[in-house]
Amino acid sequence: MNFERFKWGGVRHSDPLYALLDLTRFRTSAPESSASEGHALLRRLLEIAGNAPANTRPNDLVKLLKSLIPGNDSQRRVAIQCLGYAGVLQSREHAGFFDTYPIHRAHPPEGKNDWSYPISWWRGHDGVNVAAVRFYFPEVMA
Structure with a gap:
């Protein structure tokens, strides 16, 4: 799932497990701008x-x-x-x-x-x- 997130911006956004991964990673990432x-x-x-x-x-x-x-x-x-x-x-x-x-x-x-x-x-x-x-x-x- 993490590969999908970087390659395409994610594709399973309505899946609660994917949302958890995405939001968890977002909290720990540094902003690009x-x-x-x-x-x-x-x-x-x-x-x-x-x-x-x-x-x-x-x-x-x-x-x-x-x-x-x-x-x-x-x-x-x-x-x-x-x-x-x-x-x-x-x-x-x-x-x-x-x-x-x-x-x-x-x-x-x-x-x-x-x-x-x-x-x-x-x-x-x-x-x-x-x-x-x-x-x-x-x-x-x-």
Whole structure:
């Protein structure tokens, strides 16, 4: 699992054991950049997601973030997925993990959606969940 974490940014984010590994390793790791750089990056990411056209889907958001997040599309996908798990990017109709632990995780009916729940339901018109941003990243809202 640790190899997956470094190679692709992790792939089992909804698995509680993986989440434990990820969060444990995160607590002991040194940041790659200063906090102010990280806050500025997150602010810009949230601005892009919050101002995306109403019909924007997660795949479109990957493209919108290409100039902001270096690396490959898989790494950008993981960043978006994690914001979905945190409830920062979530559909109004399909609650994410910020407010509750959804037992039933419905998937969109379209066949080409390979995103995990809950980000699979997010669209640009859903914007950014400000309550989740304030909870997890209060310094970004300042």
